[in-house]
Amino acid sequence: MDQSHPIKRYFLPKPSYWPLLGSFGLFFTVIGIINIIHEHWYGHYFFMAGAILLAYMMFGWFSTVIHESMSGLHSKKMDKTYRWGMFWFIASEVAFFGIFFGALFYARNISVPALGGEIASKETHALLWPHFQALWPLLKNPNPTAYPGPSEVIPAWGIPALNTFILLSSALAVTFAHWGLQRNHRTQVNMGLIITILLGLTFLSFQAYEYTEAYTRLNLTLHSGIYGSTFFMLTGFHAAHVTIGLTMLTIILIRCLKGHFLPEHHFGFEAVSWYWHFVDVIWLFLFIFVYWL
Amino acid sequence: MNIKRWLFTTNHKDIGTLYLILSGTMFFIGGMLAMLIRLELFHPGLQYFQPNTYNQMITIHGLLMIFGAIMPAFVGLANWMIPLMIGAPDMALPRLNNWSFWILPFAFSILLSTFFMAGEAPNFGWTMYAPLSTQFGPPSTDFLIVAIHLLGISSIMGAINIIATILNLRTPGMTLMKMPLFVWSWLITAFLLILAMPILAGVVTMMLFDRHFGTSFFTAAGGGDPVMFQHLFWFFGHPEVYIMILPGFGIISEIIPTFSRKKLFGYTFMVIAIASIAFLSFIVWAHHMFTTGINVYAQIVFMYTTMLIAVPTGIKVFNWVATMFRGSMTFETPMLFALAFVCLFTIGGFSGLMLAIVPADYQYQDTYFVVAHFHYVLVTGALFTIIAGVYYWLPKWTGHYYNETLGQWHFWLTAIAVNLTFFPMHFLGLAGMPRRIPDYALQFTAFNEIATIGAFILGAAQLIFLYNIIMTIRGGKHASAKVWESSHGLEWTVPSPAPHHTFQT
Numbered sequence: 095m096d097q098s099h100p101i102k103r104y105f106l107p108k109p110s111y112w113p114l115l116g117s118f119g120l121f122f123t124v125i126g127i128i129n130i131i132h133e134h135w136y137g138h139y140f141f142m143a144g145a146i147l148l149a150y151m152m153f154g155w156f157s158t159v160i161h162e163s164m165s166g167l168h169s170k171k172m173d174k175t176y177r178w179g180m181f182w183f184i185a186s187e188v189a190f191f192g193i194f195f196g197a198l199f200y201a202r203n204i205s206v207p208a209l210g211g212e213i214a215s216k217e218t219h220a221l222l223w224p225h226f227q228a229l230w231p232l233l234k235n236p237n238p239t240a241y242p243g244p245s246e247v248i249p250a251w252g253i254p255a256l257n258t259f260i261l262l263s264s265a266l267a268v269t270f271a272h273w274g275l276q277r278n279h280r281t282q283v284n285m286g287l288i289i290t291i292l293l294g295l296t297f298l299s300f301q302a303y304e305y306t307e308a309y310t311r312l313n314l315t316l317h318s319g320i321y322g323s324t325f326f327m328l329t330g331f332h333a334a335h336v337t338i339g340l341t342m343l344t345i346i347l348i349r350c351l352k353g354h355f356l357p358e359h360h361f362g363f364e365a366v367s368w369y370w371h372f373v374d375v376i377w378l379f380l381f382i383f384v385y386w387l
Numbered sequence: 388m389n390i391k392r393w394l395f396t397t398n399h400k401d402i403g404t405l406y407l408i409l410s411g412t413m414f415f416i417g418g419m420l421a422m423l424i425r426l427e428l429f430h431p432g433l434q435y436f437q438p439n440t441y442n443q444m445i446t447i448h449g450l451l452m453i454f455g456a457i458m459p460a461f462v463g464l465a466n467w468m469i470p471l472m473i474g475a476p477d478m479a480l481p482r483l484n485n486w487s488f489w490i491l492p493f494a495f496s497i498l499l500s501t502f503f504m505a506g507e508a509p510n511f512g513w514t515m516y517a518p519l520s521t522q523f524g525p526p527s528t529d530f531l532i533v534a535i536h537l538l539g540i541s542s543i544m545g546a547i548n549i550i551a552t553i554l555n556l557r558t559p560g561m562t563l564m565k566m567p568l569f570v571w572s573w574l575i576t577a578f579l580l581i582l583a584m585p586i587l588a589g590v591v592t593m594m595l596f597d598r599h600f601g602t603s604f605f606t607a608a609g610g611g612d613p614v615m616f617q618h619l620f621w622f623f624g625h626p627e628v629y630i631m632i633l634p635g636f637g638i639i640s641e642i643i644p645t646f647s648r649k650k651l652f653g654y655t656f657m658v659i660a661i662a663s664i665a666f667l668s669f670i671v672w673a674h675h676m677f678t679t680g681i682n683v684y685a686q687i688v689f690m691y692t693t694m695l696i697a698v699p700t701g702i703k704v705f706n707w708v709a710t711m712f713r714g715s716m717t718f719e720t721p722m723l724f725a726l727a728f729v730c731l732f733t734i735g736g737f738s739g740l741m742l743a744i745v746p747a748d749y750q751y752q753d754t755y756f757v758v759a760h761f762h763y764v765l766v767t768g769a770l771f772t773i774i775a776g777v778y779y780w781l782p783k784w785t786g787h788y789y790n791e792t793l794g795q796w797h798f799w800l801t802a803i804a805v806n807l808t809f810f811p812m813h814f815l816g817l818a819g820m821p822r823r824i825p826d827y828a829l830q831f832t833a834f835n836e837i838a839t840i841g842a843f844i845l846g847a848a849q850l851i852f853l854y855n856i857i858m859t860i861r862g863g864k865h866a867s868a869k870v871w872e873s874s875h876g877l878e879w880t881v882p883s884p885a886p887h888h889t890f891q892t
Contacts, residue, residue, distance in 0.1 A: 103891070104556065106477050109395035113486030120540070121493040124533035131529060131599050155482070171555055175479040178551040186543045186581045193589035193619055197604055200619075205612035214682070222607065237608035317601035320610030327596065 097166050097359055105167040112155040119147030156345075160362070164354070173361055180365045184372045187335070191376050194331065198324040198383060202230050206320065209236050235319035244314035244322060248307070250385035253300050258381045260300070264293035265374045268343075268367045278357045280350070287347040290370070294340045301333050328384055332376055339373050342366045394489075397481035398887060399466045400784075405488050406463030407777075411853070413455030413495060418846055420448040425808075425842040428835050431827050441825035442510035443502070449513030450531075453631065454538050455495055457765065460773045461634040462487075462545050465573045468780060469549065471878035472567045474558030474890050479551035487545040494537035501527035512823060514624070517605035517616035521597040528598065532591045539584040546580035549573055558877070558890070564658070567876050568651065571658050572637030575665045576630055582669075583626040590619045614679050621672035629668040631765065633661055635772030636703060639725050641876075642779050643707050646722035647714030648873040653706040660699035660706075667696050677748045686745045693743035700736055704729060719871075720794030724775035727802050728767060735763030738813065753823075756816025762809045774801075774852065781856065782870045786884035787863030793855045800848035807841025 126141025162168065204213070210228025211219025219226065223236040235241040248254060271286025308314035316326050346366050349355065355363055396402060424444055427436050436444070466484065470477055478484045501508040506525035509515070520528055553574045557566070566574075594616075596602040603609025605616045636657075644651045651657065673681060673689040707729050716722070738760040742748050751757060782788050811834035816822075820831045827835065866883040881889050 104476050106888075107397050107482050109391070109397050110482045110485065111395050113482055114394050114489050116486055117489045117493050120490060120537060121497075124536065125497070125530075128529045128533055132526060174555050175551045178554055179480060179483075179547050182547045182550055182581050183543075186547075186585045189582045190585035190589050193586045193622070194593075196619060196622070197593065197615065200612070200615050201604075201610060205607070205615060206610050208612070209607060209610065215680070232610050235603075235609050241603055241606075241609035315601070316596065318609075320603050323596070323602035323604055323609070323611065327593070327602070 097164050097356055100166045100169050100172075100359075102169055104169055104171050105162065107158075107162070110155075110158070112151050112158070115147060116151040116155070119144050119149075119151050123148060160349070160354070163359075163362070168359075173359075176361050176365065180368060184368060187372065188376075191328070191331065191379075194324065194328050195379065195383065198328065201320045201324060206230065206232060230321075232319055232321045241317065241319040242313065244308075244312050244318045246312055247314060247321065247325070248304055248312070248385060250381065253304050254381055254385040257297050257300050258377065260293050260297045261374050261377050264290045264297070265371055267293060268370050272363065272367055275350075275355060275360055275363060276357050280353075283350050283355075284347065287343060287350060291340060291343050291347065294336060294343065298333060298336055298340070301329070301336075325384060328380055332373070332380055335373050335376070339366070339370050342369060395485070397477070397485055399470050399478045399481070399484065400885065400887065402478075402484050402488050403463045403466030403468075404784075406459045406466060406491075409488075409491055409495075410456050410460035410463060410773075413451050413459070415849070415853075416499070417448050417451035417456055418849065420444045420451070421842060422846050424448065425839040427825050428827070429839040430836075431829055431832055433826055436825060438825050439507070439510055442512070442823065443508040445823060446509050446512050447498070447502070450498060451495075452765070453513065453627070454535075455491075455498075457631045457769045457773070458542070459491060461573075461576070461631075461769075462542075464569075464638070464773070464776050464780070465549055465634065467784065468878060469552060469570055469573060470556070471783075471881065471885060471889060472570050472876055473553065473556065473561055474877050475552055475556035476888065476890050478548050479556055480548050483544050484548050487541045487548065490537050490541040494534045494541070497530050497534040497537070501530050504530070514620060515591070515594065515616075516620075517594065517597065517613045521594055521605050521616075524598065529595060532595050535591050536588055539588040542580050542584045546577035546584075549577040550581075553577075564655070567637075568640035568654070568657055568661075569634070569637035572633045572635075572640075572661050575661050576633045579626045579630050579633070579665055579668065583623045583630065586619065586623040587627075590616070590623060593619070614676070614681070617676050617679060618672065621675045622669070624675065625672045626665075626668045628764075629664055631769045632772075633665065635728070635769050636661060638772045638776040638779070639707060639728055642721050642725040642775055643710050643729075645779075645871050645874050646719060646725075647711045647716050649710055649714040650875075651706070652709040652712075653702070656702055657706055660702045663699040664696060667692060667699070671696065674743055674748075677745050678752045690743055690745045694740060697736065697740055704733055704736075717872075719778075720789070720791065720798055721775045721779035723795070723798045723802075724771050724778065727798070728771040728775065731763060731767035731771070731802075731805070735760060735768055738763060751816060753821055754816035755812040755820045755822055758822050759809050759812035759816055762812070766809065767805055777856070779871075780878075781859055782866035783878060783883050783885055785860050785863075786866055786882075787859050788866050788870075789855050789859040789863065793851055793858075797848055797851040797855065800844060800851070804841045804844035804848055808838050808845055809841075811835075811837050811841075 122140045122144030124144070126137050126139070126144050129137030129140055131137075207228045208214040208218060209223065209226055212228050226236045227234070231244075231247040233243045233246070235243045267286050267289040271283045271290065274280070274282025274286055314325065315322050343366055346363055349362070393401065393405060396405075423436070424441070427434055427441055466478065469475070504525075504527040506527060509520070509524060509528050509531045511519035511524060515531075553566070553570055593602065593604040597605050603611040605611050605613045607613070640651055640657060671689060671693045673685060674693045677686055677689075718726075738756065742751055742757065742760055778789060778794060815831055815834050818831065820827055868882050869879050870883055871879075878885070
């Protein structure tokens with residue numbers, strides 16, 4: 095019994111302490127975050143403890159699963175389970191981004207025009223902020239003292255367009271790596287993955303540069319009204335997902351260098367490439383609706 | 388007893404039991420809060436609690452009952468029954484299953500600990516409307532937010548597990564259209580969870596950012612809108628309502644055929660009806676917001692989509708009744724609860740239809756009529772299906788029959804008390820008594836007294852339920868594999884209690 099001749103029976107794991115450890119990790123992490131926000135001195139310690147526990151749990155749990163997979167315990171059905179699992183996990187992530195896009199569309203099409211007196215009752219506009227003009231990108235907020243608007247916003251056809259190109263190329267690179275794996279060309283796999291990771295890192299660096307520009311030069315911040323709010327929430331969560339994707343790609347690269355994965359049995363690899371494509375598609379929507387239109 | 392067995396378990400039956408125990412605990416804590424609320428409302432005037440404390444109690448009561456009692460109970464039943472019903476060796480991802488459960492006690496510890504924090508517990512109702520929760524929420528609101536994040540993570544992982552189990556681990560020959568309806572209802576509920584819970588997570592994240600990081604999602608001064616909170620919240624909230632009732636529909640569709648000794652009437656239409664209700668649940672959210680000043684044409688559209696839900700729901704009620712028609716019926720406790728469900732849930736459905744009518748809703752909004760409505764669909768709806776399911780499957784889980792006499796007592800006390808508690812609220816609401824207020828005008832006194840007396844009987848009756856369950860676990864008349872005379876399905880072919888590892892593949 096090995097990886098290329100897996101068992102027929104559906105594998106049922108023995109009792110495991112990883113999940114409970116993960117719960118403690120999550121618990122301390124979130125408690126830590128809130129206590130940091132509330133400026134309690136122990137917040138950082140809780141957060142660090144939680145983060146370390148979570149990292150240890152993930153390392154341990156995934157190692158166990160990888161070990162089980164390599165010793166041929168994963169039947170065809172198990173492979174399918176992982177496929178369904180990853181697919182619906184990504185679906186839930188899509189819903190998560192969907193609600194922030196929903197907020198963006200609502201702000202652009204309903205709340206800002208209503209405050210400007212273009213739709214809904216004219217009284218809101220007349221009584222609250224009669225001088226407010228509904229424009230998008232919103233540079234001058236209804237109450238500019240409480241929420242000073244940005245002086246300008248990031249133009250689509252600069253760094254964002256370049257980043258679109260970079261991310262799309264990285265999607266090609268990860269597919270190139272996948273083809274390599276299917277034909278068992280290990281150099282092609284490793285090269286493809288390294289290129290993907292480098293492109294991802296370039297993307298993140300540009301994004302970091304753009305954020306610095308926004309904060310230091312353009313006064314485009316979380317605090318600069320609904321434009322900044324939606325801009326940073328959408329791009330910020332996307333960047334966070336790119337970081338998660340890069341972490342996963344790095345782990346996959348390490349596993350490839352160790353000689354893991356077979357041409358016919360490599361769902362761990364595919365799951366990560368699915369995730370990377372998901373991050374990519376979300377970016378296309380971001381580019382169109384946040385930067386461009 | 389070996390504590391490690393429960394902490395590290397990867398067995399769907401153990402995890403199902405854990406879910407049910409957690410749900411029972413939260414049900415009794417939430418029930419205590421309900422008793423305190425009714426105590427305060429027994430007489431007009433401020434009797435026992437300050438308004439702020441009262442508001443904290445209704446908030447935590449709502450959150451506990453929804454996320455702590457109803458949802459985990461259904462997941463517990465799913466864990467126990469789905470693998471047995473489809474002939475699966477276990478849930479598809481057993482360790483993930485354990486994690487889904489063991490996140491919950493942490494989340495509810497955070498939620499309940501808010502009572503003891505500086506500034507006390509959240510006091511803006513379970514709907515967390517901005518700006519009450521953003522500009523005016525107590526510091527503990529942030530802990531509520533992360534508790535909700537944890538609940539969301541747990542629900543999404545649980546739903547993924549259920550989908551993978553149902554789609555992947557059915558016994559050979561069990562095609563999708565041969566699955567028991569409880570399994571169908573959970574498959575569709577799991578999709579709702581996967582699409583709805585991330586939305587809630589996103590909304591509370593915006594809340595957190597509005598509170599601490601200067602964003603203006605729900606502040607008009609920065610171009611946002613407090614009404615946007617309601618749109619986003621109810622875009623989650625309405626699917627959530629069906630997450631809490633669809634598995635119940637499934638349970639009732641198992642119980643009624645068994646005790647009517649007939650096959651379920653219109654299986655295919657039952658499946659289609661559940662799927663259509665699930666679909667419609669995503670396009671009706673604004674009926675919670677008719678009085679917020681949204682566009683009048685939008686109100687009309689949402690009124691009609693809402694009324695459309697009556698069609699599939701009507702199909703279901705009709706099919707349950709048609710199943711009983713000319714059946715040779717007996718009235719054991721599960722069947723009694725199922726029958727009460729069909730009658731009383733229909734009342735809740737009708738009051739829902741009344742609330743869907745835009746001009747009428749202008750009058751009903753935020754009155755006790757709404758409270759009456761959603762308690763009819765959640766208590767006599769969701770909760771009754773859970774109780775019915777527990778009585779129905781308890782012999783399969785424990786190997787013993789429960790005490791039927793106590794069961795009948797539990798049923799009749801509950802059925803009478805629940806109507807005493809919630810039916811007068813319809814009248815109170817129509818007469819204009821507002822919800823979420825600890826005090827009221829004198830003319831509302833009589834109905835409030837009746838409701839409070841009913842609530843205390845209702846609470847006491849659940850102790851009979853608890854006692855009956857504990858006694859059944861400890862002993863009782865031995866149950867056969869089939870348990871009920873006319874039970875039908877794979878789960879009734881295995882011995883009672885079902886062996887720890889039931890099926891192999």
